[in-house]
Amino acid sequence: MNASSQWLDLDQVEARLCIVTAQQLGMGLDEVQPESRMIEDLNCDSLEMIELIMETEDEFGITIPETPKTPVGKLIFTRQPFRIRDLAEFAFLNQGTGAPVRAGWRKKPIGIVPPPESGFTQLGGRFDTTDFDTSCLHEKLDDASEFPMFRRVIDGMVCIQIPGDTFTLGNDAAGAHDDERPCHRATLSPFLIDIEPVSVTAFCRFLNSVDMQEHDIAMMIALSPNDDRETDLQFQRCEQNWKPRPGTAMQPVVLISWYAADAYSRWANGTDCKNRNGAAKNHGRSYLPTEAQWEYAAAGSFDDQEHLYAGIHQRGKTYESDGLPIPVVHQEYGRSRFGLRHMSGTVWHWCRDWFSPDFYSSGAATQLDPVAEVETGTRSERGGSWVGPIELCRPSYRRGRNPDARGRCLGFRCVGDVPT
Template sequence: MSFPALPQIEIEQKLLAVVSETLDIPLQKLSLDDRIIEDLRADSLDLTELMMSLEDAFQITIPDDPSDPIHKEIFTRQPFRLSDLVELVTLQMGTRAVPRANWFRQPATQPGMGQRVPFTQLDGIGKRSALTEPDLFVPMDSTRPCTMWLRRTDGMRCIHIPADTVLLGSDTPTANPDERPLHKVDLDSFLIDAEPVSTTAYCRFLNSIGQLPESFLTDWFVLDPEDDRDEHMLIQHTSTYGWQPLLGTETWPMILVSWYGANAYSLWANNRLWSNYRDEASDPEGSFLPTEAQWEYAARGATPRVYPWGDAAPTPEKLRAGLHRQKINYEAQSLPLCPVNEALGMSPFGLHHMAGNVWQWCRDWYNESFYHHPEATEPNAWNHQPTRVRSERGGSWVGPNILCRSSYRRGRPPIARGRCLGFRCVSSVSDLPAAHP
């Protein structure tokens, strides 16, 4: 049975009413020209809640993983406006609302109760300057085939990923157009963080770099007091101790951090000039966030597999995804995040949370057609042509497990921040002690 299409004006009015109620914004302040991220300050959690509400209101199904090129084009528009949502809803009229079969809907259990490794990320203040610091890395014992190093600046465990010719992307039936074609890339060896950067380590960064212009903090993570997400900020500033994680979140990933805030940390952690955090010139050392190619290789190895652990379907024992329930209000310490050192989303190289928990910023500018460009197969390929959108990978606790596929690609503006968006860093093998190239 098909449903009659509503007149366009009715779709627009009804959509604005749903947005008003879901995002708690007065209807009179909304316009179809509003940018969802920049003007309405919506993140992935807000968008997921909004999509659910729109499905209920219009009795439609909005794809979680839009493989249709038309839907993908709408979802990746920059900026993404309420008028684009109207177009999306209009396209879906008559599809009928159906259960989300690809959301495995984990039971509401307390996250963070699985197996963990010792937490090594440091708090406090890093008082030694780069000029007097000894070797940036010290070797660690590891049972993995890859060597592991401790980065002195922040205590991060770093995995040495070997050089290889790797297959990136996907040609499987479930692959989106921006994941195609499967292609080879020669990658040099690199170091990558074994875990996402924690609130503890991010506070160490902030406490170590001294007084900052307010504009820097606003670029990085500080939200407008009127932004509803401010109540979920996991770190706070005190006159006595400086920046500190909220009690109970010390081993959680740093969230609500923009690409700029992630990149500033990546530079500081690698003893580079963190004030160049905008990386506007795409300098070779302008960022120590992983490229999409590095991230995907580190997530699943040199040959294609759907998820970091292989092709087997995700389960709650393997990752954290699909946890959000409609109309749930979270307090900061009740967000269903997992400790960064918990053994979930494990890659073949021993990296944690390479699927689920939090999305992770990458260095590339996101371009849905990049894999079709010759530059995508160059050695150490990455997209350095500005598109106004930076890439992110890995999926999160909010969305369905299908978004946690290792080849899944998406992006958002570098100033964006979200409650399911964090980051990890890479490091250069040239910084290893001379005896260990």
């Protein structure tokens, strides 16, 4: 970025862009707001729009392509009406792409290829519930992918629609563990699942957008005073806002409990999770993936083991100064046949189910949309991580963890209902 390399929150980008717009259009700052419409309210014609885009590139040190290449970029630039906050959203997501090199009067030199558009789509800042309609939770993306793609309005996450199917769960191969047996058939209804793990940026947006008391924070994200992992926390509270620590904004969020992941999943799907942390233990629907949904969606992610982010940790290595060696969420590691990233390796993912070693041999495992509902004291986790051996990354590998646990290799993603 032009002013500094610090990651800016979405509200900071919006505020700075309002100033840039007011200066560029010769208007008073009180006349330019994030919700201002470029054409209808600001009378911005084509030439002024081009100049404003160039000023935005210079201000934030980013590249805004003439024709956005990613589905989310196309979605943002085709919104009608187009507002200041839409341009700010694109600028926010493309932090770090670098400003284009220009010669002469703002003309791109022939032969200079502009930096690629960022693939990051998750939003920071705070979610404004004003006039929010939960029936419009997802925006359809215009993309040529095999499976329909949507963008969740609340946090900017791209979701992929997984078709309903009857398939084989489990693993009877030599070397498989007893809790992976037996192989059995199960049927799933269609569902949405996040294309990547929830990022630190999006998790801070959740914390800034919900009403949580100190005891809620303690239950979900706070470490005990004597926990030596304090230096590994990826976010911090600055006055009244939660912000990512330097270098962590686009990493998968870790060190959060199952209750935190569950509360986020409800919030991201338009369910009010205020003061619901205790109730979430036993009541109401969770939007974390079931083990069956996870295993089906992860198909193919273990096939290309050269592109699994696993086994990175070296014995005795500490990370106080460098930060945790976790890749960003939109890097192509552990990709499944549905196009989901980080399904194998990178971070373990909390699942909705209570973990039971013998669940796969029970009748409940073959029901429609199976889920282990009998409380066992531990919640399921799937996917393997950057810490452990690659063998733990196979989609059928099962294990459980205390829902209060926090791990430096443990994150989550959400599922959702298919839009009608």
